[in-house]
Amino acid sequence: CGSKTSEQKNIQFSIPTDVASLDTTILTDxxxxxxxxxxxxxxxxxxxxxxxxxxLAKSIDVSKDGLxxxxxxxxxxxxxxxxxxxxxxxxxxxxxxxxxxxxxxxxYLMGAVxxxxxxxxxxxxxxxxxxxxxxxxxxxxxxxxxTPYFKFLLSEPVYYPLDQKVVDxxxxxxxxxxxxxxxxxxxxxxxxxxxxxTNKNFSIYANPNYYDKSAVKSKQIDFQVxxxxxxxxxxxxQGKLDFTLLSTTDLINANKKTEGYTVFKQARTDYIEYNxxxxxxxxxxxxxxxxxxxxxxxxxxxTNRAEVVKTALPGSTAAxxxxxxxxxxxxTGEDFATYAKQDxxxxxxxxxxxxxxxxxELGLTKLSLSLEAAGxxxxxxxxxxxxxxxxxxxxxxxxxxxxxxxxxxxxxxAQNGNxxxxxxxxxxxxxxxxxxxxxFTTGQSYNDGKFSSKTYDDAFKAATTTPDVLEPAxxxxxxxxxxxALYEGSYINPIDFQxxxxxxxxxxxxxxFHSTGLAYDxxxxxxx
Amino acid sequence: xxxxxxxxxxxxxxxxxxxxxxxxxxxSFFQDAWRRFKKNKIALVAMWIIAITLVFSVISAxxxxxxxxxxxxxxxxxxxxNLPPKLSGDLPFWNGDFKAPGSAxxxxxxxxxxxxxxxxxxxxxxxxxxxxxxxxxxxxRISLIIALAAALIDLVIGVTYGIISxxxxxxVDMVMQRIIEIIQSVxxxxxxTMLALLLGQGISSIIIAIGLFAxxxxxxxxxxxxxxxxxxxxxxxxxxxxxxxWKIAVKHLLPNVSGxxxxxxxxxxxxxxxxxxxxxxxxxxxxxxxxxxxTLINDGIASLQFYPFQLIIPAIVLSVLSLxxxxxxxxxxxxxxxxxxxx
Numbered sequence: 001c002g003s004k005t006s007e008q009k010n011i012q013f014s015i016p017t018d019v020a021s022l023d024t025t026i027l028t029d030x031x032x033x034x035x036x037x038x039x040x041x042x043x044x045x046x047x048x049x050x051x052x053x054x055x056l057a058k059s060i061d062v063s064k065d066g067l068x069x070x071x072x073x074x075x076x077x078x079x080x081x082x083x084x085x086x087x088x089x090x091x092x093x094x095x096x097x098x099x100x101x102x103x104x105x106x107x108y109l110m111g112a113v114x115x116x117x118x119x120x121x122x123x124x125x126x127x128x129x130x131x132x133x134x135x136x137x138x139x140x141x142x143x144x145x146x147t148p149y150f151k152f153l154l155s156e157p158v159y160y161p162l163d164q165k166v167v168d169x170x171x172x173x174x175x176x177x178x179x180x181x182x183x184x185x186x187x188x189x190x191x192x193x194x195x196x197x198t199n200k201n202f203s204i205y206a207n208p209n210y211y212d213k214s215a216v217k218s219k220q221i222d223f224q225v226x227x228x229x230x231x232x233x234x235x236x237x238q239g240k241l242d243f244t245l246l247s248t249t250d251l252i253n254a255n256k257k258t259e260g261y262t263v264f265k266q267a268r269t270d271y272i273e274y275n276x277x278x279x280x281x282x283x284x285x286x287x288x289x290x291x292x293x294x295x296x297x298x299x300x301x302x303t304n305r306a307e308v309v310k311t312a313l314p315g316s317t318a319a320x321x322x323x324x325x326x327x328x329x330x331x332t333g334e335d336f337a338t339y340a341k342q343d344x345x346x347x348x349x350x351x352x353x354x355x356x357x358x359x360x361e362l363g364l365t366k367l368s369l370s371l372e373a374a375g376x377x378x379x380x381x382x383x384x385x386x387x388x389x390x391x392x393x394x395x396x397x398x399x400x401x402x403x404x405x406x407x408x409x410x411x412x413x414a415q416n417g418n419x420x421x422x423x424x425x426x427x428x429x430x431x432x433x434x435x436x437x438x439x440f441t442t443g444q445s446y447n448d449g450k451f452s453s454k455t456y457d458d459a460f461k462a463a464t465t466t467p468d469v470l471e472p473a474x475x476x477x478x479x480x481x482x483x484x485a486l487y488e489g490s491y492i493n494p495i496d497f498q499x500x501x502x503x504x505x506x507x508x509x510x511x512x513f514h515s516t517g518l519a520y521d522x523x524x525x526x527x528x
Numbered sequence: 529x530x531x532x533x534x535x536x537x538x539x540x541x542x543x544x545x546x547x548x549x550x551x552x553x554x555x556s557f558f559q560d561a562w563r564r565f566k567k568n569k570i571a572l573v574a575m576w577i578i579a580i581t582l583v584f585s586v587i588s589a590x591x592x593x594x595x596x597x598x599x600x601x602x603x604x605x606x607x608x609x610n611l612p613p614k615l616s617g618d619l620p621f622w623n624g625d626f627k628a629p630g631s632a633x634x635x636x637x638x639x640x641x642x643x644x645x646x647x648x649x650x651x652x653x654x655x656x657x658x659x660x661x662x663x664x665x666x667x668x669r670i671s672l673i674i675a676l677a678a679a680l681i682d683l684v685i686g687v688t689y690g691i692i693s694x695x696x697x698x699x700v701d702m703v704m705q706r707i708i709e710i711i712q713s714v715x716x717x718x719x720x721t722m723l724a725l726l727l728g729q730g731i732s733s734i735i736i737a738i739g740l741f742a743x744x745x746x747x748x749x750x751x752x753x754x755x756x757x758x759x760x761x762x763x764x765x766x767x768x769x770x771x772x773x774w775k776i777a778v779k780h781l782l783p784n785v786s787g788x789x790x791x792x793x794x795x796x797x798x799x800x801x802x803x804x805x806x807x808x809x810x811x812x813x814x815x816x817x818x819x820x821x822x823t824l825i826n827d828g829i830a831s832l833q834f835y836p837f838q839l840i841i842p843a844i845v846l847s848v849l850s851l852x853x854x855x856x857x858x859x860x861x862x863x864x865x866x867x868x869x870x871x
Contacts, residue, residue, distance in 0.1 A: 251834075311605045
């Protein structure tokens with residue numbers, strides 16, 4: 001409950017899973033990010049309009065060829081322990097992130113910096129990284145390729161600075177509990193109600209050393225880990241919680257009229273991947289079938305996305321491309337997903353035709369395919385259950401074996417290519433289509449279906465390399481061509497653009513939601 | 529002496545023949561048991577319920593095949609999804625009126641969702657629009673199949689193991705009993721999980737999983753009985769007459785322990801039905817979309833707050849089924865072993 005001594009009520013915030021780490025180089029999951037992003041900060045911070053506004057940086061100058069960034073830091077920046085925050089902290093942190101010994105899963109985001117990819121793969125030494133401290137407050141960054149969205153990348157945790165003294169002191173223990181971490185963001189942890197690494201209740205407090213502390217309106221924000229969404233909704237109704245996510249269809253439908261019902265549109269797409277690697281499918285027939293474009297197209301056409309969304313994921317919208325709506329804008333200011341929209345439609349008649357044609361080509365009369373999904377996530381379980389019956393009814397001769405496994409095993413199986421069809425999800429890291437479209441270039445590690453499309457690769461390459469990379473209109477065109485290639489080849493089956501329905505106290509002001517990166521920015525949030 | 533005899537005369541003794549005569553008709557063991565069983569009204573009702581359920585399940589296999597229970601119209605899941613139970617629109621209750629989640633008043637959900645007038649679901653539907661009545665019928669059938677198959681394993685392995693262990697005695701008995709203790713001490717959920725990984729989900733792997741463990745109790749019971757019976761005189765007599773061990777076991781021991789066996793099975797069945805429900809609840813049970821009572825209950829838990837009927841109906845069926853088996857078993861125990869009961 002809120003402390004009764006202070007006049008202002010603390011925001012009671014909830015997250016559904018435990019915080020895994022506060023080490024900004026290591027953390028990978030959304031909810032660790034939601035906490036860490038409020039106690040740490042990078043050179044930029046995404047503002048309410050969705051622009052990458054300057055944060056720790058006083059200025060960022062970009063050279064004409066888009067390859068050199070000169071960063072000047074704000075004056076008198078300090079860590080929460082009183083240490084000075086200097087350009088060296090960035091050099092140290094970035095080198096730590098790309099060091100293969102650190103094992104940061106998000107190191108690939110640093111690929112934009114010159115030399116990073118070679119260092120990550122162990123081919124060259126740390127010194128070749130394109131970052132150089134000119135003075136305590138100034139450093140230059142050299143990029144491998146012109147990257148128009150680099151300022152967005154700078155707001156990502158893996159680009160945050162680190163206080164070398166503290167990291168060296170705790171070594172592997174850094175970030176495993178709040179007293180083994182140092183802060184530079186709007187908030188910080190204290191020894192009171194600290195995060196021990198496992199506890200379910202902890203608080204963050206306004207950071208007195210923060211450069212923009214006048215903008216921080218809350219003195220204290222309390223976090224609770226509530227894994228059962230029903231409990232969260234109950235506590236919200238009793239006034240003991242100001243924010244809780246609604247995760248099941250029933251809960252969402254039941255709370256649509258509750259005061260404070262809000263839908264946060266995430267930049268997240270759920271999609272089915274087809275195993276086209278030529279191995280590890282459930283049977284040789286399944287292998288052959290999934291390599292057949294007619295079969296894949298039939299499966300795509302037999303997917304009634306609108307009904308799936310209504311049954312399994314209320315609040316979300318049916319997918320019309322792989323890159324979701326509400327994430328990034330084209331050079332003309334249009335939403336990219338609207339601009340790059342493809343004809344992912346539901347057409348059972350055409351699906352049947354193509355299915356029959358595909359089976360004939362393969363010389364089969366019936367086929368069994370497995371559909372794998374995470375059984376511990378309610379929406380994904382419901383989607384899989386729905387699609388199983390829908391596919392079997394729409395496509396004669398098809399048997400769908402449902403494989404509901406724990407989320408972690410789903411990730412594992414997808415990574416190892418151990419599936420026929422798998423229901424996956426991808427969330428954008430920064431507000432630019434490449435955060436999605438880079439996934440399916442040939443050989444990329446998240447291309448679980450292991451397909452290869454030259455049209456797609458060419459379009460993606462053209463969009464991300466010189467000369468076209470510097471011309472926003474052409475970049476949009478190429479990205480659209482990549483989306484078209486995905487659709488034409490039926491390589492994947494986008495199902496929905498996910499949204500997060502939640503209950504949020506209407507009295508909360510200043511909370512900013514971002515569809516990519518830090519989802520809940522609490523910097524200037526407070527209860528009126 | 530003479531005077532004494534004058535005062536007391538022996539009554540009813542008319543000769544040695546009459547003292548040998550048995551007035552009541554001779555009852556076999558099972559006839560006697562049935563006589564005692566009939567006195568227990570609850571057990572009698574339970575027996576009838578079990579009999580009806582079994583017949584119903586067998587017939588239902590032809591009327592409601594699995595495919596019908598798994599059917600829903602993917603294009604109309606919003607129309608048919610989450611419908612409350614409705615028997616007839618004219619009844620004051622059970623008429624499809626329901627307080628939908630989020631609304632304050634009861635409304636006719638069937639009308640609100642645009643369900644055609646002729647469609648009624650006696651037990652309502654789940655979130656996809658599958659009929660809960662059909663799913664419960666199939667679930668009941670599957671739970672019974674699992675229970676009966678597991679009981680058969682129980683009978684074959686448990687009884688054989690128990691008789692051998694008890695009859696042989698000595699070192700063999702010692703080793704066999706230690707093996708049972710080892711099996712009992714292994715947490716069976718762990719083994720079941722590994723088995724599910726090995727064989728995949730499905731009815732057969734559940735039956736095997738249950739069969740692996742369930743027989744130990746039976747083996748213990750039978751062994752204890754055999755240990756005491758083999759010292760009895762009638763066994764000694766058959767041995768002396770040169771009867772083979774096999775015949776002694778089948779002809780003399782088995783009938784004597786049959787009461788215990790039947791009772792033990794009746795108590796094992798409900799626990800097997802429950803165990804199937806537990807396995808289904810942790811995703812180790814039957815393969816979706818097949819419904820068993822366990823999966824229905826598990827799905828119902830998620831929507832308990834909003835659509836309680838989705839949980840209550842399969843839960844009632846499961847409870848009634850288990851309870852009838854327990855009452856039936858109780859009645860049988862009293863009937864077979866009058867000394868154990870009060871009367």
